[in-house]
Amino acid sequence: MxxxxxxxxxxxxxxxxxxxxxxxxxxxxxxxxxxxxxxxxxxxAHWSGRNYAALARAGFMKNPVAHRAVRMIAEAAAAVPWLAYEGRAEVTDHAALSLLARPNGRQGGADFLEALYGHLLLSGNAYVEPLIVGGRVRELHLLRPDRVAIVEGRDGWPVAYDYRAGGVTRRLPAEVEGGGQGDGRLAVLHIKLFHPLDDHSGLSPLVAAGAALDLSNAASGWNKALLDNSARPxxxxxxxxxxxxxxxxxxxxxxxxxxxxxxxxxxxxxxxxxxxxxxxxxxxxLSPKDMDFMEAKNGAARDIALGLGVPPMLLGIPGDNTYANYQEAHRAFYRLTVLPMIFRIAGSFSAWLGGVFGEKLRLEPDLDRIAGLATEREALWARVGAASFLSDDEKREAVGY
Structure with missing residues (x-):
């Protein structure tokens, strides 16, 4: 300029x-x-970095809007219970559910899933390492994304993951040859968001909102410095x-x-x-009033919320309240952001654990336990219940049972 x-x-x-x-x-x-x-x-203009550490510091650890938005998504998604099916039959005491309820000795199921969703939102990638003891999957551990390096083979596809921690680098296989049901063999699970320019790594939503994130942090820092110096232009x-x-x-x-x-x-x-x-x-x-820092901050906050998929109304951001009320915004938050994230994770875990617990394993979220969707479930039950041309079994199947 x-x-x-x-x-x-x-x-x-x-x-x-x-x-x-x-x-x-x-x-x-x-x-x-x-x-x-x-x-x-x-x-x-000076822009902050776009790697995991920079986004974690500038976003989750420094910016209140990004911090709250990431926590809302991660906590809401982690609070939804899962169901296990073998084929079309539900299995209430499935071993996969027990593993996910207590993945390791340091974390419970909700803590584990919340950290997993946090990794996915901040870096676009999440890595899960299985602990195999006696031919069985005993524990699941999350690998911090910034410590993982993808090792490519001659054909360009990942063959291993190098994990660096405590001055030691461990090489973990990306695939396990000959793995099958009951043999306890399992490779690292890599879950990633879509990235248009990278074949192996995902793209964090905060990267797209990076300019708004820097603007919001810079406006806060500038306002603080201006007030500290008697608000003189x-x-x-x-x-x-x-x-x-x-x-x-x-x-x-x-x-x-x-x-x-x-x-x-x-x-x-x-x-x-x-x-x-x-x-x-x-x-x-220009004076602070002319530059309208508050409106600039609110605009940046709306862009951050938009990038993460959280309605601004839920974050208390004024303006752009396109939803009729808070309840409608809450339903949109679950339908458009939380549930797609949960179904993505559930599908990945189903395919990953299927080789150990059975190829027909299917993990799904329990939609009946989501309080934010209770109104929609009641409307669905009312419509199905009034359908006299359906049998009781067909009605149960129509509502997900």
Whole structure:
């Protein structure tokens, strides 16, 4: 972005515009009444990283909107109980349900699934390592995505995963040859979200909302710094000597050094200047009201919520309330965000554990236990119950039994 300010020809030289990334430096020319102005323009935008660690810090650990949205999805999805089927028959005491209810000695089922959904939302990838003891799957452990490196074979497909932790790297197979029902062989489960430019890794929703995330964090930091410095806006420092003299080189260098060290950067935003004789401060930046930081923050918050699939109404964000009421937004949240995520995970676990517990294993969420969808279930039961042309067995099948 070019600076909107141009200096006169005798300042800039040949009438060239000064770059916005640098501070304009101009010394006064000879002649009585001459002076100089130091004008601070806007620099290039700085964006945070888009890897797992950067998104976790800038998003989940620093931004309240992203933190709450990720927690809402992960906690809502982890709270939904699962059902196990072998073919069309439901099995209430299936071993796969027991494993998912207590995946390891450190985590319960809800804790395990919440962390899994969190990994998926923050990195676009989730890795599950099975612990095989005596030919049986005894435990399931999550691998932190930023510690996993995919090892490609000659054909370009993953053949293993390198997991680095505690200064040690372990290589885990991506596939197990000869694995079948009852032999206890199981490879690492890799669940990923769609990525249009990567064959092996998923894309985090926060990557798409990265610009809004940086804008929201920058607005918060700028507002905080501005308030810390008496809420004074930026501007230009103008020197107009009354006696016809100019600043000496030492005075000019000292003033420049003070400006760079004491008043540059977001940390010093709005910090008041101490002016000497002949120096005058001209406010040139837009006021906080003109820049409307609050509306910019709300717009960024709406974009973050949109990227994660959470209705802004549920996060208390004003504006864009397209839902008639809170209950409607809550149902949309489950239907459009939570349930697709659960069905994706359930399908992956069904195919993954099917080789150990039986090829006909099918895991599904128990929709009757979701309080947010109770109204829809009641309407479905009423419609099916009123259908006199259906038998009782057909009605049970129609509602998922």
């Amino acid at each position: 070019k600076s909107p300010f141009r200096l006169p020809r005798f300042f800039a030289g040949e009438g060239k515009a000064v770059s916005a990334s640098a501070v304009v430096e101009a010394k006064a020319v000879a002649g009585a009444g001459a002076g100089f102005a130091v004008i601070s323009g806007e620099g290039a 930026s501007g230009a420092l103008v020197y107009q000597p009354k006696d016809g003299g100019n600043l000496s080189p030492n005075q000019y260098d000292r003033l420049k050094e003070q400006l760079e060290e004491g008043y540059a950067g977001a940390v010093n935003a709005g910090r008041p200047l101490i002016l000497e004789g002949g120096l005058d401060w001209k406010a040139m930046a």
